[in-house]
Amino acid sequence: MSVDAQMSPDPSRETTRGRGSRWTALALFGAVAVILFLVSQEFMAMWEDPPIYPGQGVTGQARLSDYYPGIEDTWADTDVYFLEGAAPGGTALILGGTHPNEPASSLTAITMLENAVVRQGRLIVVPRAAHSGFTATDPQEGFPQVYHIEMPTGTREFRYGGRGTNPVHQWPDPVIYVNGSGQQLAGPEVRNLNRSYPGDPEGYLTERLAYAIVELIRQEEIDLSIDLHEASPEYPVINAMVAHENAVDLAVEAALLLEFEGLQIGVEPSPANLRGLSHREWGDATGTKAILIESANPAQGRLRGSTNEALIVEGVDRYYNRAGEMGLLYVPFGDEGSPMEERVGRHIQTVSKLLEVFSTYNPERTIAVDDLPTFNEVLQNGLGAYLAHPEG
Ligand SMILES: [Zn+2]
Structure with a gap:
């Protein structure tokens, strides 16, 4: 061959x-x-909502689209719960889940609507304000999609979401986002609910959502509107209330009383030229007393180590521990970290104090709420003791 x-x-x-x-x-x-x-x-x-179990204090339910039909059949629409007392009084709004990567916000709203019984006046609770944001986590952050809260009767699952509207529901982002108040922002902020107020009925989906929330405040004549948030421990505005000028007196007095009870909380005035945020635009657009509250979430921070469920729920991180020792943080951060109990308990006690002070100065608009746990009770008994469970 x-x-x-x-x-x-x-x-x-x-x-x-x-x-x-x-x-x-x-x-x-x-x-x-x-x-x-x-x-x-x-x-x-990720597109299925974990169940919420309305407590005996919940007297009614609506959809946000009832206030602005332009979001009907979209992912901006979300549930609105009413807790109405037998005696007439004022109305307060509790908005949870503006940023679904700040879990104590939505969890506080859920804990409130599963426990609170209103004696006088009304509470309106929106636990998943940025509903679409719960369906996706932010890219390149390594967040788990869910976390679990231990309960006496088992565990309950909650969704950890992203900061803005899911790009599947609103796309593409502009290069620069100029919001309705003329503030220029980075493109992705076009999906950030807390940069989109007072909203635009003809605008982007997130702007229509913001508009619907402002319409809710307007149509329900809400006296006091509270937006719940979290921020990383190295962020200067933390364990703090940011108050519109129409609510600074209220926030300061509540902070003083909370300090007497051992809960340290700061008050920051809402900057008049920082447009698009709830604590600015809600007050300007409707006259409601507008306050935003921040707690410390190490899972959001840039100094964090392993990003997992334990960090979200227990809030213990040795790098934050070290940063705290070096005096680089704006909250005390020791071996106990910043656990969910501490953050939700803090939010609930702050909201309770704001309602109490508001009612003292506006007796004809009193909002009296029973059966909310205190900060110490949540710390002692765990958050799971105050969450409902399908098996009772
Ligand atoms: Zn936030």
Whole structure:
């Protein structure tokens, strides 16, 4: 056999090889299809709301689109709960979940609507204000999609979301976002509910959501509106209230009384030229007393180590511990970290104090609420003791 003959392809061997690579391709295609199916199931599971169990104090329920139909059948629409007392009085709004990556916000609203019984006046609670934001986490942050709260009767699952509206629901972002008040912001802020107030009925989905919330405040003649948030421990405005000038007196007196009870909280006036935020635009647009409250969430911070459920719920992180020792943080941060009990308990006690002070100065608009746990009770008994469970 010549060298040439040795080098020439054998037709029968080539056919076998071709058949083999076809089967390999089909097998790979099948494997990819299975993987995509499984991943899509996990992705779509993010679009289901974990259940909320309204307590005996809940007297009614609506949808946000009842106040502005322009968000009906969109992911901006969300549930609104009413807790109305037998005696007439004032009305307060508790807005949770503006930023779904700040879990104590939504959890506080849920704990309130599962426990509170209103004696006089009304509470209106929106636990998932940025509903769409609960369906996706922020890219490149490594956040778990869910976290669990231990309860005496088992565990309950909650969703950890992203800071803004899911890009699947609002896309694309502009290069620069000029909000309704003329403030220029980075493009992705177009999906940030707390940069979109007072909203625009014809604008982006997030602006329409903001508009619907302002319409809720207007149509329900809400006296006091509270927006619950969290921020990283290295952020200067932390364990603090940010108050519109129409609510600074109220916030300062509440902070003094909270300090007497051992709860340190600061008060910051809402800057008049920082547009698009709840504590500014709610007050300007409707006259409601507008206050935003921040607690400390190490899972949001840039100094954090492992990003997992334990960090979200227990809030213990050795890098934050070290930063605290070096005096780099705006909150005390020791071995106990910043656990969810502490953050939700702090929010509930602050809201309770604001309602109490508001009612003292506006007796004809009193909002009297029973059965909310105190800061110390949540710390001692755990948050799970105050969350409802499907098995009772
Ligand atoms: Zn926030």
